[in-house]
Amino acid sequence: MTTADVPFPAGAADRPDERAATGELVHKALVKWHFTLGVFFMMTSMTAGFLVSLNFLGAYPFEDIPWLSASRLRFLHTNEIAYGFLVNCFVGAMYYAVPRLTGRPVFSKGLGWIIFFVWQFIVLATSVGQLLGFAQAVEWGETPTGFRPGTFELNYIPIDALIAVGALLVALQFLTPLARSLGKRMYVTGWYLTAGIVWLILTYVMGNTLPEWTMPGASGAATVGLFIHDLVGLFVTPMGWGLMYFFVPIILRAPVWSHALSVIGFWALAFFYPLNGVHHFLLSSIPMSVQYGAVISTMAVEIVVTTVIVNFFGTMWGRGHALRSNLPIRWFYTGMILYFITCLQCAFHTSLTLQKTIHFTDWVPGHAHLVMLGVFAFWIIGIITWLWPRLTGNEWYSRRLNHWQYWLTMLGLLIMFTDLLAAGVVHGWMLDALAPWMDIVDAMKPFWHVRTFSGGMILLGTALWSWNLWKTARTPKPYDYRVDLVDAEAA
Amino acid sequence: MDRFLGIVLVAGLGCFVLAFVLSGLYPWMLNEGSAPEATLDELAEDVSVEFKDLKERWPEGFRQAYGAEEALNLQELVGVPEGDARRTASDAAWRTAYRKALQDGRDAYVGEGCWHCHSQYVRPVANEDTRFGPVSRWEQDNNALQRPVLWGTRRVGPDLTYEGTLRSNDWHAAHFWDPRVVSPGTVMPAYRWFFRDGFQVRRRIDPDIASRTGLDPQTSYPVPGVYDTRAEAEQAMARVAAETPENLAGERERLFIEEGRGLNDRGLSILAYIQWLGTWQPQPVEGGA
DSSP: OOGGGSOOOTTOOOOHHHHHHHHTTSOHHHHHHHHHHHHHHHHHHHHHHHHHHHHTTTOOTTTTOGGGOHHHHHHHHHHIIIIIIIHHHHHHHHHHHHHHHHSSOOSOHHHHHHHHHHHHHHHHHHHHHHHHTOOOSSTTOOOOOOBOTTSOOBSSOOHHHHHHHHHHHHHHHHHHHHHHTTTSOOOHHHHHHHHHHHHHHHHHHHHHHIIIIIOOHHHHHHHHHHHHHHIIIIIIHHHHHHHHHHHHHHHHTSOOSOHHHHHHHHHHHHHHGGGGGGGGGTTSSSOHHHHHHHHHHHHHHHHHHHHHHHHHHHHHTTOTTHHHHOHHHHHHHHHHHHHHHHHHHHHHHTSHHHHHHHTTSTHHHHHHHIIIIIIIIHHHHHHHHHHHHHHHOBOOSOHHHHHHHHHHHHHHHHHHHHHHHHHHHHHHHHHHTTOOHHHHHHHHHHHHHHHHHHHHHHHHHHHHHHHHHHHHHHSOOBOOHHHHHHHHHTO | OOSHHHIIIIIIIIIHHHHHIIIIIHHHHHTGGGSOOBOHHHHTSSOOHHHHHHHHHSHHHHHHHHOOTTOOOHHHHTTOOTTOHHHHHHHHHHHHHHHHHHHHHHHHHHHTTGGGTOOOOOOSSTTHHHHTOSOOOGGGGOBGGGSSOOOOSOOSSOOOTTOTTTSOHHHHHHHHHOHHHHSTTOOOOOOGGGEEEEEEEEEEOOHHHHHHHTOOTTOEEEEEEEESSHHHHHHHHHHHHHHSOGGGTHHHHTEEEEEEEEEOHHHHHHHHHHHHTTTOOOOOOTTOO
16 A cells, blocks of 8 residues: 555644634634643542552551542542543544544534533542442442442432443544544544444443443453453553544654554454453453453454554654654654553563462552553643644743653653562562561562652652643743644654 | 444444453353352351351440341340240341341442452462462352452452451451551551440459559450440440449449440441451352353
């Protein structure tokens, strides 16, 4: 396939005269407000994570307050990242990308505001419910069912049902323009976003109903594993890659290296990713045949990942200096390198040999932070960093602060990742060596101090950025489109 | 297949359903689908000694949490003949209370995030069967209290699959109030909202014993029962005094009332649940994988 055949995302050029044409197409206020709330929940979630880490140093400030207990704040840390930060930011980015990609507006602006308010209510009500002690025992889906277990008596707002409705509304909003471009050749971003929205609904409903209401014990655990993995692999990952396939060519002003490879990447993700679910509970009482299947398909995912990475580095070929001059591109490609590392790690640590040592240790949170922060949050930060001056029409309050954020967050994450990996190996070996339990806990304490320090770096970087976003929006200073075009055209 | 409907049908639905069939439905068909799930009633069939002990230690909190006035402990059953209606009523009341305690305790275990730091899942590797107990089998988790399962996510604290009956109720109560008192160096948070404040009757030790042993004569120990008001505590003190035999009349003088605290319904339930863990064993299933 020659480059001439490669579909190029619509709205690629970002010249002022084209803004007028897309002005009505993109509802900028919705993009801006979803990003704003997304960054707000990113801050609250990270603050919660930082506070929980203090508990491990014996320095937790709110030990006597039930609704600020470290163990309940931990729900808030993971759930606000998923439903507050990731969903808000992905939806915001889709309000920009989908109309430009399809050349058609989303279903309705009014529905957009309804979704916006309903979704913020869901996220806040989830956090309040969890702080009051109504969590559900599904990892990463601890959103309250609202029912007393095994009955249909309500004891809290039925969040699970509300999220399913919210996801359906999101589907109506974005699948409408995507479906209306039926018959036209669809660019790969459209594939990823279409499938990601459909998968979000299916995954959420499956994970929050079957293990709770029908499937007990080990097969319920298999379904919970499937839910955790599908939420990452079938919602967050397709959204992330779909948006990368949209924004990277636009910013680099270059077509994607190979459309064929992007198609292979999509179908291999669709096939192999969901089969990985059970690898969250290896060496368990789930039948071994199912466990082996999950291990093998996890290794197959590495092939998918390699095709996608090769494609993006092919796109970058000859334009490498953009990594230095263009901050969004640097965020994107740092995320891609970390994505490759994280998936390579996955292919190895799901082997039963490594599971023996690292399961139930800090290795796993180390891995999870690399994926959620190092890959998807980095991509979202890159997208917002590129779009924010275009949305507000204001030049950055400080471009230097954005660079501070990059280095603080990136280095903080690498320190945290290395630290937690090492902690996990020590934990696993001490467990195997039958060391007394309190000796294991004592051995973890130095690692936990480093974790709090690195978490502080990440929190500080994010706080600087949030402040910068705020000041940029509030300080009128016309944004000169040529500043970023210089970067891109030099490429 | 690069059309909208193709993606929705083949990728969106097809691949998703295939994965669910292979990694969710298939294990269910092999195991749980072939054996009935144990109901809460079956799990609460044998009321544990530890649960009955909760009533003796925290009678007032127990009454507030479960009612269960007819549930009699061993002492109260002395003199009640076999086959008496009171025994049958007592057994039924115990089971009802135990059933409620297990369900509420599990909900608290979930809501407090215990399962984020404690696993319920012993693996056949890393000497875990030496450290924690027999390797987990799927039959053990095929019950109403494992919906969804509480296998856990991380082991900051030890596995709790077989935690029931390993430690006393007193140990657990002290541990919830301040984990570092009984387990120095632990990072487990305190759970002080498992306790309720009130008034309790205490008894000072015999001054003769104090002088002979060198203990502080002001040393005292509590009579079980924490009451919401001072008036109730005074009534309780009068009852204790009335039950004190004549030859120990001096004891009555050493009773006094002080502010105290005991487990509340949340604390009692989670303790009942923890003491239950590993005590229920399923019937082996023919042909299970």
